[in-house]
Amino acid sequence: GAGVSQSPSNKVTEKGKDVELRCDPISGHTALYWYRQSLGQGLEFLIYFQGNSAPDKSGLPSDRFSAERTGGSVSTLTIQRTQQEDSAVYLCASTPMADTQYFGPGTRLTVL
């Protein structure tokens, strides 16, 4: 069946520009997560959506980062005024109520 999809797969942008990253979770999964993985590093939690509850934004590194999840399905991560240190792979994962996370392939963001 269809897994978690993310778009674009690669994004190259100039410093100071805004970018939007999209995640389509598996249908019916109630929870959705965004992570950031810098080169050679582990996973950095960014934000977590669970059903209709208020999202857990505790991992967002600055106010330039925001995310929304429309209709309990698709999510968009927005980074405003991108900086070079924002360059990383951004991973999305969704989960049913059974704990296991299903990851998308990620979006590789490069800020020049």
Add this chain to the structure above:
Amino acid sequence: GDSVTQMEGPVTLSEEAFLTINCTYTATGYPSLFWYVQYPGEGLQLLLKATKADDKGSNKGFEATYRKETTSFHLEKGSVQVSDSAVYFCALSDRQTSYDKVIFGPGTSLSVIP
């Protein structure tokens, strides 16, 4: 708060060697424990899981036993192959304190040489 600690890598082994990657956790509730694997150029995928004490998760020759008394979930494989080269992440999900929020360890890079 809840946390996961893994042995630092990188780990380099010869083919057919025995593998152990240590993982310990801190949790206030009764978490589920996971190992995820990330092969080069790919996304993370679940390798195995255990949901209660003394459970053993297993997959692709890998095993890990949920040890509540030592708060550990060490990953083992009896004979590694070159194709096992990847980054391995230990993780927990503590539903009593954080619903489905999953906390990952920093990852351990494994390289298997022929």
